[in-house]
Amino acid sequence: MSSTPATETEYLPQGPSNVLVINAGSSSLKFTMYAMRGETIRAKGIVERIGLADPCLVYERFDGKKLKEKVSVRNHDEALRVICDRLVDPAVGVLANLGEVEAIGHRVVHGGEKFRDSVRITDEVKRIIQEMATLAPLHNPPNLGGIEACAHVFGDIPNVAVFDTAFHQSMQPSSYLYAIPYEYYEKFGVRKYGFHGTSHKFVAQATAAYLRKPMARLKLITCHLGNGCSIAAIDRGKVIDTSMGMTPLNGLVMGTRCGDIDPAVVLYLVRQGMSADEVDRMLNKRSGLLGVAGIGSGDMRDIIAAAESENDQAKRALFMFFHRLVSYIGAYETILDGADAVVFTGGIGENSAYVRERVVSRLGCLGCFLDKAANEAAVGRQAVISTAESILKAVVMPTNEELMIARETVRLLSPAA
Ligand code: ADP
Numbered sequence: 001m002s003s004t005p006a007t008e009t010e011y012l013p014q015g016p017s018n019v020l021v022i023n024a025g026s027s028s029l030k031f032t033m034y035a036m037r038g039e040t041i042r043a044k045g046i047v048e049r050i051g052l053a054d055p056c057l058v059y060e061r062f063d064g065k066k067l068k069e070k071v072s073v074r075n076h077d078e079a080l081r082v083i084c085d086r087l088v089d090p091a092v093g094v095l096a097n098l099g100e101v102e103a104i105g106h107r108v109v110h111g112g113e114k115f116r117d118s119v120r121i122t123d124e125v126k127r128i129i130q131e132m133a134t135l136a137p138l139h140n141p142p143n144l145g146g147i148e149a150c151a152h153v154f155g156d157i158p159n160v161a162v163f164d165t166a167f168h169q170s171m172q173p174s175s176y177l178y179a180i181p182y183e184y185y186e187k188f189g190v191r192k193y194g195f196h197g198t199s200h201k202f203v204a205q206a207t208a209a210y211l212r213k214p215m216a217r218l219k220l221i222t223c224h225l226g227n228g229c230s231i232a233a234i235d236r237g238k239v240i241d242t243s244m245g246m247t248p249l250n251g252l253v254m255g256t257r258c259g260d261i262d263p264a265v266v267l268y269l270v271r272q273g274m275s276a277d278e279v280d281r282m283l284n285k286r287s288g289l290l291g292v293a294g295i296g297s298g299d300m301r302d303i304i305a306a307a308e309s310e311n312d313q314a315k316r317a318l319f320m321f322f323h324r325l326v327s328y329i330g331a332y333e334t335i336l337d338g339a340d341a342v343v344f345t346g347g348i349g350e351n352s353a354y355v356r357e358r359v360v361s362r363l364g365c366l367g368c369f370l371d372k373a374a375n376e377a378a379v380g381r382q383a384v385i386s387t388a389e390s391i392l393k394a395v396v397m398p399t400n401e402e403l404m405i406a407r408e409t410v411r412l413l414s415p416a417a
Helices: 075-089 122-135 142-155 165-168 182-188 197-211 263-271 278-283 288-293 298-307 312-335 346-351 352-360 373-377 401-413
Strands: 019-024 028-035 040-048 057-059 066-069 101-107 159-163 219-225 229-235 238-242 342-347 394-398
Touching: 019 401, 028 197, 028 346, 028 401, 040 075, 040 142, 057 075, 075 182, 101 346, 101 401, 142 159, 159 197, 159 229, 159 401, 165 346, 182 238, 182 278, 197 219, 197 238, 197 288, 197 342, 197 394, 197 401, 219 312, 219 346, 229 312, 238 312, 263 278, 288 298, 288 312, 298 352, 312 352, 342 352, 346 352, 352 373, 352 394
Parallel strands: 019 101, 101 159, 219 342, 342 394
Antiparallel strands: 019 028, 028 040, 040 057, 057 066, 219 229, 229 238
């Protein structure tokens, strides 16, 4: 097991070295223990089904030693204690004691307009994260649960919040406002925030390092294609536009989310008798590839397999996925006035040569031509997959949100920061 040190530019030697990264969801607590000198993972894992039946811990040490065990945990505090027991366990642990953990970085989904950057956590920061729960009711409360658990278990060590929304806060009003009366922005914060920002930032930095070009001279279109999908136009390190909106529902066709849709569809369905919650569930959980293909899965591998077995609905779902993605790439190429590279990341972007071929083969009008052999060979690793004469490069770049959170934690806590 190793991390992907795609760029070494971020590490500042005076910062903390032993950094714990925490990603707390509603019923899970994911952790990665980093040694930042060398950016290596010492241990990682997850407690799943917190507060539900049969919670379990999956724990993996740097040398591949793994364990999966049933645990008895009812909340994030108890889950973190179970993780910490293993981190200091003489048989499988990597720490002599918990005092070796110097800092903790937390993934927080929504930082609204208040947080344009990562931030050291204080009581005031926690209060604002809680306030932002109105915009991310499913995510910010468990994120805060992870932060509180760390305060209980680790006491007074520095904690840093890294927001999915922060990297996108460089957008101008022309990108982030919706064309509705301004008062809805002022009163309710109705605007585009964008998500997956930690991933877009990581792959932008990693692509700059890989192409050996300073970020200050690079225009990128980054495509994060996982279960959730989003795309960002990045001009010299600043996001100009991105496809997710006030919530992650907007934009590209995703595993179970519809992406762009006429808002009048929602009104129409409510007037037909569906409740707001029913429409919400349908658009978030039963749409996208899952809804269109109708094969009981929104997993891209299943959709491709069904399409290859001549399932027409699965083929239609794929066409919609490609059509939407190519439309966005064209639009972002225009607003960037010509990008240097379109970058593929996320489970689909990193692993599916098929999806990349179907997308890049439609970018000839932008001067981007596929190198088929390079594309086939690029599975889960960084590569240029366009031909040498391409004006717009196509690049595969594995993302690493945990490492980005660890780097942000070091950056914020370094004396030079
Ligand atoms: P998440 O958004 O949950 O982090 P991932 O980034 O892991 O998800 O991406 C999951 C998606 O990646 C799934 O749709 C899965 O089918 C897809 N995927 C993973 N490997 C491949 C592959 N070899 N070919 C096509 N799709 C793949």
